[in-house]
Amino acid sequence: MPCSSNGNAPLQQPQPGTGLTVLDLLELHPFTPRREFLPATKAELVNAVARSTAERKESHALGSNWSLSLAGESADDVINTCRLSRHLAQPFPAVLASSPLAHDRARGGGHTVFDSWVPQDGGRHFIHVEAGIKFKDLLVDLKACRLALPTMGAGGGQSLAGALSTGTHGADFHVPPLVEWIRAVHLVGPGGQEWWITPAQSLFARDEVRRLPGWCPDARIVAHDDAFAAVRVAAGRMGVIYALVLEVVPAYVLVEANLPTTWHSIHNQLAHSRVKTWGGVFNADLEVVNEGWFSQNVVDTMPGITGGSVPVGAKGKNPAGIKRPLSDAQSRELTVQVDALKLAMLDIRDLAEDLSGLAPVQLRHVNIAMNLSRTEQCWITRRWAVPATVRDSHLGPVKREPIEQALIDHPRQPLELIGPIIQEFTKDLDFLDLAGATLLYGGEEIGGHGGQVTELLHLLQVQIPQVAYECATAGATSGEALFLILYRILSNPSLPTRIHDAVLDAITSIVGADFKKRVRAGHASDVLDTHNYDFDGAQSGNSAEFHFDASASDYLTFADRVVSLAGEHYPVLGYLGIRFTPGSSALIAMQQFDLTASVEVATGRVRTEDVYHDFWTSLHNAAEQLNGIPHWGEESRQSKAALAGHYGQRLTRWQAMLAELSTDGPRVFSNDFSRSSGLEPSTPTGLFLGEPLSMYRDTLEACSD
Ligand SMILES: Cc1cc2nc3c(=O)[nH]c(=O)nc-3n(C[C@H](O)[C@H](O)[C@H](O)COP(=O)(O)OP(=O)(O)OC[C@H]3O[C@@H](n4cnc5c(N)ncnc54)[C@H](O)[C@@H]3O)c2cc1C
Numbered sequence: 001m002p003c004s005s006n007g008n009a010p011l012q013q014p015q016p017g018t019g020l021t022v023l024d025l026l027e028l029h030p031f032t033p034r035r036e037f038l039p040a041t042k043a044e045l046v047n048a049v050a051r052s053t054a055e056r057k058e059s060h061a062l063g064s065n066w067s068l069s070l071a072g073e074s075a076d077d078v079i080n081t082c083r084l085s086r087h088l089a090q091p092f093p094a095v096l097a098s099s100p101l102a103h104d105r106a107r108g109g110g111h112t113v114f115d116s117w118v119p120q121d122g123g124r125h126f127i128h129v130e131a132g133i134k135f136k137d138l139l140v141d142l143k144a145c146r147l148a149l150p151t152m153g154a155g156g157g158q159s160l161a162g163a164l165s166t167g168t169h170g171a172d173f174h175v176p177p178l179v180e181w182i183r184a185v186h187l188v189g190p191g192g193q194e195w196w197i198t199p200a201q202s203l204f205a206r207d208e209v210r211r212l213p214g215w216c217p218d219a220r221i222v223a224h225d226d227a228f229a230a231v232r233v234a235a236g237r238m239g240v241i242y243a244l245v246l247e248v249v250p251a252y253v254l255v256e257a258n259l260p261t262t263w264h265s266i267h268n269q270l271a272h273s274r275v276k277t278w279g280g281v282f283n284a285d286l287e288v289v290n291e292g293w294f295s296q297n298v299v300d301t302m303p304g305i306t307g308g309s310v311p312v313g314a315k316g317k318n319p320a321g322i323k324r325p326l327s328d329a330q331s332r333e334l335t336v337q338v339d340a341l342k343l344a345m346l347d348i349r350d351l352a353e354d355l356s357g358l359a360p361v362q363l364r365h366v367n368i369a370m371n372l373s374r375t376e377q378c379w380i381t382r383r384w385a386v387p388a389t390v391r392d393s394h395l396g397p398v399k400r401e402p403i404e405q406a407l408i409d410h411p412r413q414p415l416e417l418i419g420p421i422i423q424e425f426t427k428d429l430d431f432l433d434l435a436g437a438t439l440l441y442g443g444e445e446i447g448g449h450g451g452q453v454t455e456l457l458h459l460l461q462v463q464i465p466q467v468a469y470e471c472a473t474a475g476a477t478s479g480e481a482l483f484l485i486l487y488r489i490l491s492n493p494s495l496p497t498r499i500h501d502a503v504l505d506a507i508t509s510i511v512g513a514d515f516k517k518r519v520r521a522g523h524a525s526d527v528l529d530t531h532n533y534d535f536d537g538a539q540s541g542n543s544a545e546f547h548f549d550a551s552a553s554d555y556l557t558f559a560d561r562v563v564s565l566a567g568e569h570y571p572v573l574g575y576l577g578i579r580f581t582p583g584s585s586a587l588i589a590m591q592q593f594d595l596t597a598s599v600e601v602a603t604g605r606v607r608t609e610d611v612y613h614d615f616w617t618s619l620h621n622a623a624e625q626l627n628g629i630p631h632w633g634e635e636s637r638q639s640k641a642a643l644a645g646h647y648g649q650r651l652t653r654w655q656a657m658l659a660e661l662s663t664d665g666p667r668v669f670s671n672d673f674s675r676s677s678g679l680e681p682s683t684p685t686g687l688f689l690g691e692p693l694s695m696y697r698d699t700l701e702a703c704s705d
Helices: 042-054 135-144 160-165 207-211 225-231 263-271 292-299 328-346 349-355 402-409 414-426 452-473 478-491 497-511 524-528 554-568 613-625 640-647 649-661 672-677 692-702
Strands: 035-037 059-062 077-080 087-089 106-111 125-130 182-188 194-198 220-223 240-250 253-262 309-311 323-325 365-371 377-386 429-433 438-441 444-447 519-523 542-549 574-582 595-603
Touching: 035 042, 042 059, 042 077, 042 182, 042 240, 059 160, 135 160, 135 524, 160 240, 182 225, 194 225, 225 649, 253 263, 253 292, 253 524, 263 365, 263 377, 263 554, 292 328, 328 349, 365 497, 402 414, 402 478, 414 452, 414 478, 414 497, 438 452, 444 452, 452 478, 478 497, 519 524, 542 554, 542 613, 554 574, 554 595, 554 613, 595 613, 640 649, 640 672
Parallel strands: 035 077, 059 077, 087 106, 194 220
Antiparallel strands: 087 125, 125 240, 182 194, 182 240, 253 377, 253 519, 309 323, 365 377, 365 574, 429 438, 438 444, 542 595, 574 595
16 A cells, blocks of 8 residues: 555646646757646655556656656656655764754754664765755755765756666766665655665665654565666656665865867877776876876966076077076076966966875866867866865856856847847957948958858848847747857858857857866865756757767767768757766666766757758767667667667566566556657566565575675
């Protein structure tokens, strides 16, 4: 029997004649469920699932709906988890009692059930938290308790379970993905049946979990490796995860370096990069800031500083500028001064001071990004984890360009962009002789040939306002309008080259925004979340990501193919990203290899015109030909057969676990996405339907910790 007494879930239903629309962040796939449940307690969640099951409705959990795939859609019910966002316990064991969570962040102040058996001196830290919590809130909570997440994806707007359920990952190549840090899953499955699922050998497979507040006597405890490996990445197909026990780590600081580079250079390095031997791009120990890799690659590459010789003679008495070599003492003194000047120019003197005396730290994070409209242009972000005593450096917001500010101020008013866009692209323009149709653009005379002036005036006076108007009429975001205007300018060969260059520079600024600060450092919670919330509501975009064995070369072949496609379909306004993550034990996590290389492609998009239709078709085909495994939470076009080919026996085992955990309603969490992806159950054997306690006791005997 499900435990949902007094727990009728609040729900939203459309008024007759109106729809209930659920939007995703990029407004790629709005959908219209029949009902939206908004449970605020476990009992309400159980009630919602029990109702969907009893009424034979299709249902699916909704996190932040940031997925670009259709994984979270449902024809009937969605269960929005946004109100299930608090901790259930204080972080435990309670060794950091000097900094507990604020009372209102933990239900009832937090239970202490786990404190009695989790070793106090084991050096490990855990949280028991509701699964609808957003990463950005979790990061704040953990920071307040002097703890941190060991790793995460790049954005903090996702819900914890929503991100984990699609295998979301970051770029920490020496830290297992976050699904590997889950220690127990509290799932509400079909019929409202509750499941406490852990590995067979687990600290949390104990009878004492029955003492958890609100524990349902009929909840089943399953300590089983395959069930645990299946439920952690399940795209909502196994039910709604109510809460998780997650292992976290003591607070640490991330030092980040962002460097411009070229595809040619990165490609060569990647071809020879081996993570096991710290070769190629992985070879970058952080020592003190003014020595070793950091000094050579970050500090010494600051433009405009040289040393080594001084002019001969007193100031003004050496017109020929003859130089003589420095004495050793002068050279040492000059080196000290130049080093100090470089640190001052980078504004990292505090960082240098804090890191002095640090033992060398190995690199843990590599994130490569390429500008698809100028494919030679790349950036690389590297991060190192250092002790939490290092002070913050450059964590504040970057200066906004006028167009960016207009987007933030007017996310859904494309007409408001016309002024700033025209201003930006005419700021270097002088009217020389309008009658003779000559203009001066950035100091260069244009006109009199190829109708460039006419084209330019048409663009400024007619096309830009027209596109903005069309986008406004279609209900598009300002980001979509900006994308289409830039796309139209670059697609018009009759416009002056100077305006193309200005547009490409603007795109460089947008695509390279995350890499503008050469160095950043701060508490992991402040560095990990790189999402720019200012632009929410204004965005435009689409993306897909494919995962490959990093020890082979297919990921580079795929990246090369994307570069060619970006050339064939010029102008492609977007980026290509390459990240590496260790393998995952979750059966259908995309990280199937010891080290997985993921290649993500993101482009702008406008709902009024599918300008990249052919680009995306070719790209998805290329990914499939090269056996790229698609991200469950990004756009994928691969068939059930192709996905079965990627996962093989692991998918078969996943389907078997789904069957065992869905006996109370095998279809309730089935949706179009699961059916077209092969995420459907095989035949159940009743493996977990024995008397729960005895099954649990068998496991307990095998479990020593
Ligand atoms: C701006 C942006 C940045 C991104 N950055 C990254 C990145 O750095 N790395 C990366 O790998 N991906 C990234 N993604 C993809 C994104 O993280 C995933 O698609 C993720 O699943 C979205 O989380 P969500 O909370 O919005 O989940 P939703 O989109 O709401 O749901 C995703 C799936 O999880 C299921 N689900 C949700 N909640 C639960 C629950 N409580 N129990 C069981 N199932 C549940 C849903 O039913 C659905 O199947 C990014 C996406 C965007 C839009």
